[in-house]
Amino acid sequence: ERREVAAWALGGGQVRYSVPEEAKAGTVVGRLAQDLGLEAGEPEARRLRLVAQGRRASVEVSGASGALVVSSRLDREELCGKSAPCALRLEVLVERPLRVFHVELEVTDINDNAPLFPAARKNLSLAEFTTLPGSRFPLEGASDADVGANAQLSYTLSPSEHFSLDWQKTEEDSESLFLVLRRPLDRETMPEHRLVLTASDGGRPSLTGTMELVISVLDVNDNAPQFNQSVYKVQLLESAAEGTLVARVNATDPDLGMYGEVIYEIDTVLPPSASDMFSIDTNSGEIRLTGAVDFETVTFYKLHIKAKDKGSPPLSGHCKVLVEVLDVNDNAPEVWVTSLSVPVPEDAAVGTVVALLSVSDRDSGANGRVRCAVWPAAPFGLVATFAGSYSLVLREALDRERVSEYEVEVRAEDGGAPALRASRGVRVPVSDVNDNAPAFAQAVYTVLARENNAAGAELARAWAGARWRAGGWRAASSYVSVDAESGRLWALQPLDYEEVQVLQFEVRAVDAGEPPLCGNATVQLFVVDENDNAPALLPAAGGGPGGQVVAKIRAVDADSGYNAWLRYELWEPRGKGPFRVGLYSGEVSTARALEEADGPRQRLVIVVRDHGEPARSATATLSVSLVEGAEAALGGAAAAAAAAATNVWLVVAICAVSSLFLLAVVLYGASRWAPRAAVLSGPGPATLVCASEVGSWSYSQRQSRSLCVAEGTGKSDLMHFHPSLLKVCQTRRLWWWQSRRHYLLLLRVAFC
Template sequence: MISFLGAQQFLFFLLHTFWEVGRSQVHYSVPEEAKHGTFVGRIAQDLGLEVGELISRLFRVVSKGRRDYLEVNVQNGILFVNSRIDREELCGRSPVCSIHLEVIVDKPLQVFHVEVEIKDINDNPPLFPVKEQKLFIPESRLLDSRFPVEGASDSDIGSNALLSYRLSASDYFILEIKSKNDQKEEVPEHHLILSATDGGKPELTGTVQLLITVLDVNDNAPTFERSEYEVKIMENAAPGTLVIRLNASDADEGTNREILYSFNSLAPPVIKDKFHINADTGEISIQGHLDFEDVNSYEIRVDATDKGTPPMIGHCTVLVEVQDANDNVPNISVTSLSLPVREDAPPGTVIASIRVSDRDSGPNGQVTCSLSSPGPFTLVSTFRNYYSLVLEGSVDRERVPAYELVVTARDGGKPALWTTAGVSVAIEDVNDNAPAFEQPVYTVFVKENNPPGSHIFTVSASDPDAQENALVSYSLVERRVGERPLSSYVSVHSESGKVYALQPLDHEELELLQFQVSARDAGFPPLGSNVSLQVFVLDENDNPPVVLPPHSGSGAAGVAATELVSQSVTAGHVVAKIRAVDADSGYNAWLSYELQPELGVGRSPFRVGLYTGEISLTRALEESDGPRQTLLVLVKDHGEPALSTTATVRVSVVENGQTSKAFSGASGISAKAGMGKEPALVDVNVYLIIAICSVSSLLVLSLLLYVALRCSSPPQASYGPSKPTLVCSSEMGSWSYSQQRRQVCSGEGAAKNDLMAFSPNLPPCPVSGERGQKQNPMFR
């Protein structure tokens, strides 16, 4: 029901539009020969247009195939006579004469039709074909004999062309009146004046002088069966086609009855061009091409002259009516194009005015117009032989940038003739599409310590619009990253979309940088969209291990603490534990410990745990070992290249039960305490290793599940101060742990501390970079 009502409303809208287009017709009349500037009508007011908008809306008047007889003053909207109008020159003897005007205004396009009828005035007098006609009359002609005289013609129409004749006074001749006078003709020559007066106001008159000579010879003139013959012939009749065969008779005998046929000497040249008469048989045939559209009837005056002396002449008139044939193809004229069409143009918008014509008449000249080829367009008849090309639906330049329409005009003849005309309708773009990125989130991996200004990624958005509507510029969506603005870290080139790191990035300071880039077109109003970037800063081995107190040399007086060991301890006793940290992550923070041999010293009783940093005895102490020893421990990470540092441990051997007060304040560790803590330290280390293994196992399972889910679903945008969950492995086969300070920034929030376990046994994670560029993996 909803769709049906919608269709009804749309149909009503179209009908209303077509009515508005079709009813815009105004009719005026003006007499011919009116002077320049003669008022015709207030055309702007009658068409419902605002006079003040005529110039801005490009008001113009088009008269198809006519001179500029009429003009419009765009200042006041008045239609006036611009040049002399001669009705007879414009329309001939057609009973109706009018000038058709197309009034066109733009923004939006509107087409109006105006008819200006040209009224006839009595400005043409009757005209005879010659100034003097000569008649030769034998003296023996009887009373009431008639002698044809060529009449006058008047170019006007109606009552202005209604002619009446009168003859000057004569004792022997009257005009169209039979005389009862039986007297004989004695005057051999008569001079008469024939006048023709029209019915106009004022009346106009034409005259001709008649010179009548009385002959004393042959007394019977040839006569035709009828004084007037009517013949119909098709305009496409071939040359040589018989029109009529005339037959005249003469009552005389001998040569006086022999007749010759000819066209009247006053016949116009067109008669002799189009027709031929056989002098002996009286047959009239076609000898030229007849065209109904040029001349549709001919009046042929034929003389039949006998061979008497003097010759006698008989007259008749042949009226030839030329019948129309469908020999003219319709003509199509496309004007007033309002192109290109904006893709947001509403239904009912007039695109072009189309005029069709056919020189034929009757059904042969009745033309129907149709539109073919797909597209939301239709033809609306607005006036006689005038159509408007109207938009009836929506258009989308991104889907169809142009339409090639074909207009077909077909007449009503049998067989019908038709012609076609192409109309190319281009669609003008409007800014109706925002720039779009291929994906909503991009993940970028960048090594720390990058050079300032280095290119790290390129964003690219496409806009299906055209010209400036598709011109995309890029900018950062500014926000705070901790205490600093985002623009202090990265920038984006407004035209190319290249993202640059403005300063070296530090993985230990900023592990993840999340921000948005905006793409905006140059249309009006502009449209835009955003894309999120996740920039992971990959760790490099740029931080050496740091030994924590008390063996870092940061104690009192800048020297390492002294460890006290009882002389009676056995092998395996833990003397001290080196604690060191690395600010890096992954393998770069995985530390190992080595005891450096002393020069000139034999086999040392001490060893250090490779990964625990615990210094313990390999054997019982001997007197030869001396009371004091200085141990140098090398702490090294697993980066490439590896970085290292050293820790110095001073060991003082004391006798059983003795307490060294000199070193107790500095080291805080007594021999008794050392002996008591030995099993405790071992237990703590075992528990710590077990806990780390448990947590790492759980983490491995969680990460495997996460990787499986991540590979099966598209990446989603993530915002907020959360830790990244991507965990990758390396080629190493061992594991360690690191407690360090991390920062994960997404433009807001503060830094967080964490304790993370790193598993090298996981497969390497896929790395996404700029357009398929490979990045170094990040290990955790």
């Protein structure tokens, strides 16, 4: 059944209600919609909403009626505590149009809390006969959570002939409560007094709270405290944290009261340095850890405990507490390198001791047993010598050229659970021994050098710390030098392609080891030709009648290839003269029939050029005299007589040339099968100069010293050669010929 218990007032846009605490859910606090001036049926239409400020409202607005009702339990003590009055501020929102109304709800107190003492029981100890009548003992009063008259308290004490209650209230609304002794206590008559202290509030009806007073009558101090055992044995892990309970000792005193109350204290601690490691609760006898224990430092403690009563003078008893510290795995292994023999020669024998190691663990038992290993597993290993000592030894052969230094890690692990680990790095450098001969990147080096290089010019740089020696027909030391430190290849003198085309020699690299080792390489130095020789003219040969060759200009060039390829040009006279010159043959022939108008003498200027860059040239002047036909015939008869005189020599020449031909065939076959290195090492010019069918000069790669004359225009002209070429002919005696009509020509050249 709903019951309206609130009053309201409207003014200044604010509504105020009051409701008693503990009102049931659904209790109508006030007709909010009506008090706000809303007509019936409007609250739902205008959406009346409640917004609480601060504390939980525990009220709500009914959507249908617009009334403010209790929604949950209202507890003034929970909402406001001891504050009075207890007012809740609410806001009510009204839509269409939006308006805000302030509602204040006061929760009034009811006497729903009984007085409450701090403890349900209080113990007092009073000595017999020594406690004088009139002695006052303070008591703690009760508290009431209500306010106002509901919290006004009064006290009463259960009837007793020995005790009374003294309760006083001051103007500041504070109170004092004392238990007063009226008659002396006699322990033998009554060892204990039990009284009930009652507190009553001012509510209607009144509520009460009680506390039991237990007064113990103390005997005189005629007994010392006694421990329940004289020795306490305790085991304590060294990992125990500060504040850990070590032991609890207990002593009793047969006396009563303060003479039977025991106070505990630590008398002495062994070792003395641990005096601040333990503490004891003076009342409970609990011994707790106040510092960190370390098994590796102290394994055993002895504590002397004293218990004394509160007599005057006090009496005391003693006991001993023996604390054994148990080891835990709190120390990782330690690894030291006691001796290190480095660097290690790369030819050290397997089993060589590189380092001595010492391994230890401060823990004991399984926690202190250490296993060791080395990483990487090769090429070193560990050998246990005796307890805690190891040797780092060589297990495999070393090669400094492959690995010049090792970072070895010695790993140690103890037997604890979980296991602790430690490691120590050892750097082992490998020292070199002379076990590798110098090695060149390639067996044969090819060097190109232009001729006419300056003396002292650097030709190549390839090797360091090298010594050389030359091989072949001619000592290479007259041309090149190898620096022993830098490996630079120097030219000792300018190179001349016309003198030498290929130098082949051996370079030896020698290290500084004991004994020294060496390596060899072959150097092939190819001289590159430059156009440094101009064409050299030879005496010209005479000619014949018109329309045929008048003369043949002959020239040679000491260069090779394009540098020695010659061409002939008629420089003077220019225009349509009676003569012309072959571009590559050098043959001067008549361009037309000669006439008297041409004159008895012609002067021809012929320029000979090579194909070098830049081109070099030479100039030849040819004088041509015209004679009558009879003089020409007389000259031919003289020539026939001279030919008859040399017939004998012709026979000799044919035999000699045939012998030379056979010798040439043998030498040619030998040159084809000879080793290439010997060919490359030859000092002579590596050229083959031949006259083509048109009389030009060409270059061949054959490495022999040969001169051949091509078949010209069918004339047995005597060719004149440069003196250097004739010297070659005399030296080598190697000739080529193309027809028997040149036998006389070859014989004459051979004996020039």
